Amino acid sequence: MIVLRAFKAELDLNNKQKTACVRHAGAARFAYNWGLARKQQAFTNGEKIPSAIDCHRELNALKKTELAWMYQVSKCAPQEALRDLDKAFSHFFRRVKEKKSGSSVKVGFPRFKSKKHGLGGFRLTGAIHVFEKAIQLPRLGLLRLKERGYLPASGVHILSATLSEKAGHWFVSLQVEMEIPDPVVAEKPVVGVDLGINRMAQVSDGTYFENPRALKSALTNLKRIQRVVSRRQKGSANRRKVVKQLAKAHFQVANLRKDALHQATTFLKRTKSAIVLENLNVSGMMKNHHLAQAIADVGMYEFRRQLQYKGQWYGCEVLLADRFFPSTKRCSQCGNEKAVSLAERVYCCKHCGQVMDRDLNAAINLEHLLYC
């Protein structure tokens, strides 16, 4: 079976390489914004909207005159940015269509990319080679890797490399096509998983995954810095300094969370043959300010996404329960249903007398869905 996979690793760049990367990211952002303005203009004038290929041709012509600085970067960077822009537009048109047929999605016209949200990144295609300690990229040459031997050096087909910056660190993400053995159909258990706020995930067989402690303390730190930022005067040098610290703290939380999620999803997909999850309306729940932080922490959406894409590699099926399935309200023993408040941590059934942890009860209900 051939699967698409991404491998991400941190780069160890010298100053010259950093400058080159910043320049490439700048060119990508410029091309994206330029293309967006170009498309808007065509739209208002009632002309045919230029495609990524048209835009790239026009941009290339400008390189000879006013955009000579673009010769310093690989032509891939602007080209791929214009492709991304086309993708953003096709998603936009899809959402417009969905909206017309009665969905509640936000239409969201593609927006200009601002430097305010960081340097962003750029994508390169073409001759990309991975070595144990370094990666060879078009135009940028040989870049050292912080971690040895993580990126696949052979046996894969490399489609592209995306470079991006986050809180002063540079990363490369390789998109590869690789052959993996077809999953063996083995007798592995079927489980339900309840994604929670107190615990990251409760499995119907009684096991569970806690939120890592390191994450909790990193979050406290994040909140503290956030408060400092709001006390500093806007535009002051002091504020800028703390904002930088804040970006670092965010980065740390995101990393810890991702690690915890990867551990849990890797374990689940390897050991189970099918997993039933709640189909939560995550974007709907994020509007609830009280719950928002907690839900964001658990990274429910990310958990589900990881399970779904990793599931196929191991022949593990991921099923989503209907959004209105009463996994929390139902008694997993007798099927009786009752209202359960958020504060009730234990499910007590008056009908059959069952007493069980609330999340475990919900996970078992989800598992039972498979047998219906």
Ligand SMILES: [Zn+2]
């Ligand atoms: Zn009962």
